[in-house]
Every structure is written in structure tokens, then in C-alpha cells.
Amino acid sequence: TWRRAADVAEGFGERLAAEGEICWGGMHGWKHMVDLLEQTGRPQTVGFQADMAHTLLYTLGYNAPEDRIVPENFAWDRAGKEAALQTMTDALRPWTFDFHVAQNDATVKGMGSHDKTGRHCLPNDPNGKLDIAHDAGYWLRGTDGQPTRAFRHICWDGCMFANETMLLPQTWNDILAAMLRVRDAHGWRE
DSSP: OOOHHHHHHHHHTTTTTEEEOTSSSSSSSHHHHHHHHHHHHHTTEEEEEEEEEHHHHHTTTTGGGGOOOOTOOOOOOHHHHHHHHHHHHHHHHGGGGEEEEOOEEEEOOOOOOTHHHEEEEOOOOOOOOOOOOOHHHHHBOOSSSSBBOOOOOOEOOOOSSSSHHHHHHHHHHHHHHHHHHHHHHOOOOO
């Protein structure tokens, strides 16, 4: 199916990015995602969409315990989180051509083996586990520390909040401030 989808996309000069979301079958763990992309074998056409909130959950192995990188009852020490993000992004970054800045508190909703999904948080959520500007660098910079320039645009993902929250100007000021910090830390000029 993915190879056929790639044929269609190529016929229109388009590319397809698979969102790294832990509740999608076949993409529910970071190793499964890499395997699916490798089996598809069309890296110029079919790639990965890295959402910071969802991919953080890959490190915890919620729907793919065999792919867990951090230990159970992880205490969220900075070194452990950074090592986990490095392992995951080293595997998925070469496939990544779409990137969503987001925050996550490392909790999920849903139950069962494949239907847990993550929660997005506001950028300044006190329970957020990501240092957004710093941790975006795992996706935006290669192993040499230089920007990959794999994509020209980034976006904010994670607006699943009450309408009252979405209508507050401060919500958008905080989101835009987080985006600007990512750009300032890892962006480039053309």
C-alpha cells in the first residue's frame, strides 16, 4: 500500500510524510516506524513527520514496550531523556522531512495495546517534559551538529485545547514565542 501511495505521489510531484503517532498500527513504536519506512524503500517520496509530543512517547514504549528506550518509572533526568531522544532521532531523522514543534507531559489517554495516544500541552505547561528549543535540535540538526535543512518550514502541533484557551491571545503569544526560540536556536537564512 505504501509503495502504491508513493507511485501516486510521485506522479504528482509530491511527497508523503507518515506522522509518528503511537496509536497508528505499524507506526506505534519508533523501531516499527523505521522498519516500515525501510520496507517501503522510497526515501525521496515517503518519509517521516516528527511531532515532538508524539515522538517523545516513542521513548516510553507505551504501545510498543519492546521499543522502550528509557526504563520504566523513568525519573526524567536530563541526561537520560537526552540519550533517549538521541537514539530515537538518529534512527528517524534521516527519514524526516516534516517537523512539528510541540510539548508533552508524557501521559497518554486510551487503553489497550495500540490505542493509547498522547496529549499535547501548552508550551509553558509546568508538567511538560520537553525543553522545546533544545530538544527540537535532535530533529533539526544532524549528528555533526549542523542544521540538516531537510525542510524549510516548521509548524506548531498541539492545539487540542478548550475553545476558551484557543481564544486567548496569550496562548498564541506563548506558542509563537516557542516557535521563535526554535528558529533562533536551529534555523538558518537562505
